[in-house]
Amino acid sequence: MNRITISSAIIGALTFVAVSSFAAVPPEVAARLGQDLTPVGAERAGNADGSIPPWTGGLQTPPPGYEVGMHHVDPYGDEQPLFTINAQNQEQYADRISGVSRAMLRQWPDSYEMNVYPSHRSCATPSWVYDSVRNNAVVGELADDGNGVLHAIHGQPFPIPSGGLELIWNHMLNYLPHKITRQFAAAIPTRGGSFVPYIAQDDAVINWTDPNATSAEDLNNISALYILHTIAPSRVAGNVILVHESLNMANGSRQAWSYSPGSRRVRRAPDIAYDNPGTNSDGMGTADSFGGYNGAPDRYDWRVVEKREAYIPYNNYRLGSPDLEYRDIVQTPHIDPDLVRHELHRVWVLEASLRPNTRHVYARRVFYIDEDSTGIVQAEIYDSRGEIWRLQEGYPTVAYEVPACVGVAGISYDLNNGRYIIGGMLNQEGPINFFAEDLDAERYTPAAIRQMGTR
Secondary structure (H helix, E strand, O other): OOEOOOOHHHHHHHOOOOOOOOOOOOHHHHOOEOOOEOOOOOEOOOOOOOOOOOOOOOOOOOOOOOOOOOOOOOOOOOOOOOEEEOOOOHHHHHHHOOHHHHHHHHHOOOOOOEEEOOOOOOOOOOHHHHHHHHHHHHHOEEEOOOOEEEOOOOOOOOOOOOOHHHHHHHHHOOOOOOEEEEEEEEEOOOOOOOOOOEEEEEEEEOHHHOOOOOOHHHHOOEEEEEEEEEEEOOOOOOOEEEEEEEOEHHHOOOEEEEEEOOOOEEEEOOOOOOOOEOOOOOOOOEHHHOOOOOOOOOOEEEEEEEEEEEEEEOOOOHHHOOOOOHHHHOOOOOOOHHHOEEEEEEEEEEEEEEOOOOOOOOOEEEEEEEOOOOOEEEEEEEOOOOOEEEEEEEEEEEEOOOOEEEEEEEEEEEOOOOEEEEEEEOOOOOOOEOOOOOOOHHHOOHHHHHHHOOO
């Protein structure tokens, strides 16, 4: 297997399972950030054969023709695939195919394929966030058996991680702009291919990236405020959820409320967590699968398996094009593979195994985390029998006007029932507003969502 070489001492540290606080790294180790490591801790250098280029700052300049408020123009739209991987030739590329991609090739040998393009290390973040991340390296700590983060702020709390828990917190707390709004579509096609899109509006005030905050202790244990308002189809229109996300789950769990126009009541919603069905998912996903993984990490033991090279979805501007109708994307038995761009990148492989005497419908999860964004791009999900059950995949892009490493959609395939759910599609809904400065944290209250939730 073609693997990234890591010293045995670092591997030993990364496979350690946390039971208490993690110490921050020494200043001389943190000094690697911005040197041989990127500002968020990825390896700055490319790989041995040049198929992964060095990171040179990422994509921070919009391409010609782009104006703020438009869907993103694809900066790599003129490129053609280098090659295509399918079920017949996959062994030729076996050392660079993830478990998720291998499962897809096995599940749909006659229709699924991977178009591989030149790799671009486009991920970028504002320079002031890099300054915070550099400080996080020497002050950030995990507390309460890994259920909370101390002292860090704004970006990855652990840019030089020493264990699996630190990697999952880097995913959950990587940078997004402070105030965001969007309208998006989701689809859950039948096995025959029919679907009625769900349309929803959501917005967030992300306290973690509030430029005025100086440390985690400034946030009153709330890392983000979130509202999801479903506006179509009519049978679910008017449903609203509100979430106050905790930063230290041991000091106070996630608080959530829901409003139903049928009852005209706001109720506490403790079921918006863990393995309870996700909102508008038709039972096709769990609450903690949104965004790859979210919420308390306390039901799993977290182990870093390895760091490796893999062909993963990347720079998927085409998939988010406003020229596409949802029917162009949502096909059977999977989305149109010709719309998905794959590139070779380095990923952390992180395994979450269900702890003894705890409960979750997912007994084991294997995540593939992009080293440049520290975000989950793919995941294998196993049931209690040890059988692979679901596959998750995200489709990253860079919002170069911010800049921020984001995505245009996310999908979960259920291999047992032959269906899937895809969410976060923006094609016909307009682009994300990353500069929603008119959002007021005071509106994220149960009373406010009752007023929103009218049919």
